[in-house]
Structures are given as C-alpha cells and as structure tokens.
Amino acid sequence: MSSIFEPSIFTVPLSFEAHAIAQHYQKQQLLPLKAKQVYLNTLAVYAVDFYLRCLGFEVDANQNDSRNPMIVKMMDVADLWVKQLGRLECRPVLPDAKVCEIPPDAWSDRIGYVAVQMSQTLKEATLLGFTQTAMAKVPLSNLRSLSEFLAYLHQLQEVPLTAPPAKVVNLRRWLEGIFETGWQSTEAILGIDMNLVSIRSMTILKTDIKRAKLIDFGMRLNDQTVVLSLAVSSNIDGTISVLAQLYPSSGNTYLSPNVKLVMLSESGETLQEVYSRGHDNYIQIRPFKGMSGDGFSLQVGFNNVNVTEDFVL
Known part of the structure; x- marks a missing residue:
C-alpha cells in the first residue's frame, strides 16, 4: 500500500481492505443514515490508523468505542486508541465541506480531533490537520497542521499517563x-x-x-x-x-x-x-x-x- 506525504497533509488510499472493514460495521446498522455515518467514520479511523502506523505509533483497535456495536448504535463516534497516549477522534469531512463537525458524543475523553477529508469516489482520504478543542463546528482554515500534530503527539509521549488506558x-x-x-x-x-x-x-x-x-x-x-x-x-x-x-x-x-x-x-x-x-x-x-x-x-x-x-x- 502506498501513500502520498506532503508537509501539510497526508493522503491515504482507501483500499479494498478499508472498504471491507467499513462494510462490516455498516451492515450492523438498520437505518440508512446511521449506516452511512458508520461507513464514513470507519474509513476516517482507518486513514488515521494508517498514518500513525507509518510514523511508528502503536494503536489498539480493540480499545476503540467505534468497534463496539452497542456504543456505535447509540452514539456518533470515530475514535482510535493510541497506545501510551490516549483516544483520538477521527472525523470524516465531505469533499466540499468548509468545517469539521464534531458531535457532542466525542467532546470528552479525547486527546485531539483529526479532520479526514474523503474524496468524491471514496478512493482516498486526506488528513487535513487537527484541533485539541472540541466544538460543534471547526473551520478547516483553523485546523493546526500535521507537523504540529506530530510534535503534539511526541510531547504527549513525554508525559506518562496518570490513569490506566482501559475504562x-x-x-x-x-x-x-x-x-x-x-x-x-x-x-x-x-x-x-x-x-x-x-x-x-x-x-x-x-x-x-x-x-x-x-x-x-x-x-x-x-x-x-x-x-x-x-x-x-x-x-x-x-x-x-x-x-x-x-x-x-x-x-x-x-x-x-x-x-x-x-x-x-x-x-x-x-x-x-x-x-x-x-x-x-x-x-x-x-x-x-x-x-x-x-x-x-x-x-x-x-x-x-x-x-x-x-x-x-
């Protein structure tokens, strides 16, 4: 699998594997709008997971609320557990969107929020940047860069967690x-x-x-x-x-x-x-x-x- 790296963004090809995982969780939903939400959320998590692994960070998908069928059924979450750091929220952004929307379900227990823009064909996902602050709508122009994001993650690594990662x-x-x-x-x-x-x-x-x-x-x-x-x-x-x-x-x-x-x-x-x-x-x-x-x-x-x-x- 290849990726395109630029100083300010990171683009991940959404492979057959990515869509197979998204379809798996989509099929668990009965309502069409919820199924679409879960599909896009899963692709966003996949893209951030791929990005972090490329940078050498360890993730644990078993800790993700976005992999828990009962939680997903009731909440809009797209989280990714990063070992030694905490829980990241990976929010999908539509191709023509000007803002990254963060639902109230994800306003707590997060170390940050990554905006992931989907291509029109859903063949690629681009990490645009991040924010540490939870709000309903974050203008894409206000996102902090991925270079700042990497520095932020390294800074978190230097501060030991005071609580166990498991809930x-x-x-x-x-x-x-x-x-x-x-x-x-x-x-x-x-x-x-x-x-x-x-x-x-x-x-x-x-x-x-x-x-x-x-x-x-x-x-x-x-x-x-x-x-x-x-x-x-x-x-x-x-x-x-x-x-x-x-x-x-x-x-x-x-x-x-x-x-x-x-x-x-x-x-x-x-x-x-x-x-x-x-x-x-x-x-x-x-x-x-x-x-x-x-x-x-x-x-x-x-x-x-x-x-x-x-x-x-």
Whole structure:
C-alpha cells in the first residue's frame, strides 16, 4: 500500500481492505443514515490508523468505542486508541465541506480531533490537520497542521499517563443507578429476563442490580459475540457481592465450546477460570464479594482472542 506525504497533509488510499472493514460495521446498522455515518467514520479511523502506523505509533483497535456495536448504535463516534497516549477522534469531512463537525458524543475523553477529508469516489482520504478543542463546528482554515500534530503527539509521549488506558467500570455507582456506556439491562441485551441467580451469602440491603454488555470478538472470529452479565448487591457489612455470567448472544441457544470466562486480580493473577462445554447455555464464575476500592478484571476469551473488562467496587 502506498501513500502520498506532503508537509501539510497526508493522503491515504482507501483500499479494498478499508472498504471491507467499513462494510462490516455498516451492515450492523438498520437505518440508512446511521449506516452511512458508520461507513464514513470507519474509513476516517482507518486513514488515521494508517498514518500513525507509518510514523511508528502503536494503536489498539480493540480499545476503540467505534468497534463496539452497542456504543456505535447509540452514539456518533470515530475514535482510535493510541497506545501510551490516549483516544483520538477521527472525523470524516465531505469533499466540499468548509468545517469539521464534531458531535457532542466525542467532546470528552479525547486527546485531539483529526479532520479526514474523503474524496468524491471514496478512493482516498486526506488528513487535513487537527484541533485539541472540541466544538460543534471547526473551520478547516483553523485546523493546526500535521507537523504540529506530530510534535503534539511526541510531547504527549513525554508525559506518562496518570490513569490506566482501559475504562474502569465502577460497580458501586451501579447501586446508585449510574451505568457506563455499553452496559444495559439484561432484557435489552438478551431479549428476555434471564433471572440471574441472586447472591445470598450476606443479608442484602438493596435488590440485585443487573447489567449486561455485548462482547464482540470481531471479524477474526466471524462476528462471534457473547453477553457478559453482572449482578451486583450491597451487604450489611459494607461489602459488595458480585455474580458474573456469560451468555450466548440473542438468537443463539448455546455458547460455542471452549469460550472462557476468567477473573483476574489487579496484578493480573488468575483467581477463577471457567470454560464452556458443548451444550452450555451459560457459564459463570463463583460469586464473590469485596470492599470499596477493590479492583478486578473479567476476561472473555475464544480462539486466542481475549477481551478484558476492568472493574472497581
């Protein structure tokens, strides 16, 4: 794959691979306008991904909200996770546009915004420049140059991140009715109330709070998806009890064999591990409880592809 580099812009050919990825995510949308939005967003992310890799930066597409089907369905995001730096927003710009539009969905948790102009034929995408400031419409004439962008990224590299790159899910806030993006009711994700097993090791002050999230293993595993579900309860002694379960996605009766659910400590040590068998309609790890501030991770794995969610009590 070739590219054209100029001092102020960078043009990326949008190959068959780029359009195949865009079509993959477009097909998940039912509404035509949303499908078009997702298609252009995906091409913009591809172009910035290509540019950064050419410059030697490492990216991790698995951290992208723009690769999460549930988030994409509800929000207009075109983010790209850059290792050691943070989350960039890659906004597509139409050929005759005078401004780069940034939706409110992308106004936070971003280190910057890159304007990516599409050619009329969608055969090329040109990085025009960037801005650090989120606003509804940024005039293209006000964008900072790519040479400034490169200097800005190197400057960020010199400042260590003070927080882990992964989003940490705060389960204590669930008890207050506050939920992170992507975590929905079990009914919304699975279609029916699965009536998760209640945790009864301690007297419960509040009814179990149950939330579920779709875990997508991506194109490498033929769109294989599963549902991670958690039930959370508060106890008289101030601890929080947790039950984690894994279900097949809506429309499937059983999990594929050898899907794993692993509980990890904050240091990465395996605390619990369970695998699905041939006819499991769900799997779960043993219920556990912890004190406020305790952290842990849940890892869902299949065919050497792992997706990890981090939690704090």
